[in-house]
Amino acid sequence: MPARETLPTAADAHLRAPDSARLTEATEVFALLSDATRLHLLWLLAQGESDVGSLTERCEASRTAVSQHLAKLRLAGLVDTRREGRYVHYSLRDGHLRRLVMEALSHADHRVSGRAPHD
Numbered sequence: 001m002p003a004r005e006t007l008p009t010a011a012d013a014h015l016r017a018p019d020s021a022r023l024t025e026a027t028e029v030f031a032l033l034s035d036a037t038r039l040h041l042l043w044l045l046a047q048g049e050s051d052v053g054s055l056t057e058r059c060e061a062s063r064t065a066v067s068q069h070l071a072k073l074r075l076a077g078l079v080d081t082r083r084e085g086r087y088v089h090y091s092l093r094d095g096h097l098r099r100l101v102m103e104a105l106s107h108a109d110h111r112v113s114g115r116a117p118h119d
Helices: 020-033 036-046 052-059 063-075 097-112
Strands: 078-082 087-090
Touching: 020 036, 020 052, 020 097, 036 052, 036 087, 036 097, 052 063, 052 087, 063 078, 063 087, 087 097
Parallel strands: none
Antiparallel strands: 078 087
16 A cells, blocks of 8 residues: 655745744735624625625625725735625635634634544
C-alpha cells in the first residue's frame, strides 16, 4: 500500500518570522474583523458570493450599514465585487480570509459552548 503524502497546511506555506509590515497588515485585518457586523458579513461571504440585498436580509443590519461595511472591506482589499446588471455581488478575496473567519468563529463557539479546544 503506498504511503500517504502529507499535504502542507496553510500555515506551513508561510513559515517565516513576521516583519513589521506583515504585523501591521495582520493588525489591520484583525481590526476590521473586530466589528460584529463585518465579521458576520465575512462569514456569510465565506458561504459564497452574495449581493447587498441578500446580505442585508441575512445579517439583520440596515442596508446602509451593510453597504458601508462592505465598502470598508472592499477598500481594505478583503472582498471583491462583480457587477451583474444593476446588482453588485460580493465575494471573499481569498481562502486565507475564509479560513481565518471560520477559525475565529469556531474558537468562539468553543468558548461560548464550553467545549474543550482541539487542534
